[in-house]
Amino acid sequence: MITGISFSYANNSMNTRGLQLLGLDNVYDMTNFNIPICDKNSADGKVPQSVDHFMNVLERAKILVFAIPECTAHYGAGFKNAMDWLICASNFNADLGQDGPFFNKPIYIITFTPSHKNAGGRHFDMTKHLLEDKMGGVVYNSFVKHRGWEECVPGNYKWLDKERVEILNTTMPEVIERKTDMLDQPNVWIDQYNIWNNQWRK
Numbered sequence: 656m657i658t659g660i661s662f663s664y665a666n667n668s669m670n671t672r673g674l675q676l677l678g679l680d681n682v683y684d685m686t687n688f689n690i691p692i693c694d695k696n697s698a699d700g701k702v703p704q705s706v707d708h709f710m711n712v713l714e715r716a717k718i719l720v721f722a723i724p725e726c727t728a729h730y731g732a733g734f735k736n737a738m739d740w741l742i743c744a745s746n747f748n749a750d751l752g753q754d755g756p757f758f759n760k761p762i763y764i765i766t767f768t769p770s771h772k773n774a775g776g777r778h779f780d781m782t783k784h785l786l787e788d789k790m791g792g793v794v795y796n797s798f799v800k801h802r803g804w805e806e807c808v809p810g811n812y813k814w815l816d817k818e819r820v821e822i823l824n825t826t827m828p829e830v831i832e833r834k835t836d837m838l839d840q841p842n843v844w845i846d847q848y849n850i851w852n853n854q855w856r857k
Contacts, residue, residue: 656680657822658716662723662734669803670722673767676807677815677822679720683712685733693739697852698844706740713756718825719792720763723782730778738785758791759831763822765798767807775799793828796821 659674661684671684688709695702713719724731745754764782768775776799786792798818800806806814 656716657718657720658712659683659720659722660712661685662721662731662737664733668724669767669769669807670724670765673765673800673803673807673815674720674722676812677720677819678812679822681712681716685737688712690737690740693736693743695740695743698743698848700744702740702744706744709737710741710744710756716757716760717827718761718763718822719757720765720822721786722765722767723778725766725768725775725778728777730782734782738790741790754833755790755792757786759828760792761795761825761828762786762792763796763798763818764794765800765818767800767803769801769803771801775801795825 657679659677659679659682661668661671661674661682663670664685665671666686668684671682674682688705690705690709691703721734723734726732741755764779764786766775766778776797779797783794783797786794800814800818812819
């Protein structure tokens, strides 16, 4: 199952509409999950039900296509907020993404933009670093689709033919065994947090 996630909260999002032109099995955006601003300060792994729903969607997917708006020459706040909640759910990433919902899973990054050139992909290096080095995913490729106001229109599936073919022909990565030497790390972090937090309760 190939699932697209648009990290936009806009009802008229170009990134959501662009994903719909790719012909994926499922397309979601942030309005489907209603995830609050991350306010977590404990490594206990407890997250809101909306975050659990988001994680379940990620876990069920075989391949993920992330449409990430570029804002102020960086990835948008919706993406960062969602990733922050995943970090919280994994006990502040105590095992470096190994228990995350897209560990060792193929991910494609795409940005749809009305710009004609020189915009849309400036966040790709940081996004790839976050998804791979922090979250354990496997970024296969990154795309920028320019001229969105002209090209991102109903029925223009041809605009995304090249990307669609590449995604549909994805070769799955080899299975990676989880590192057992990090299994106890979440409990260590929870204990450390409780010791620190209790000092402020006196």
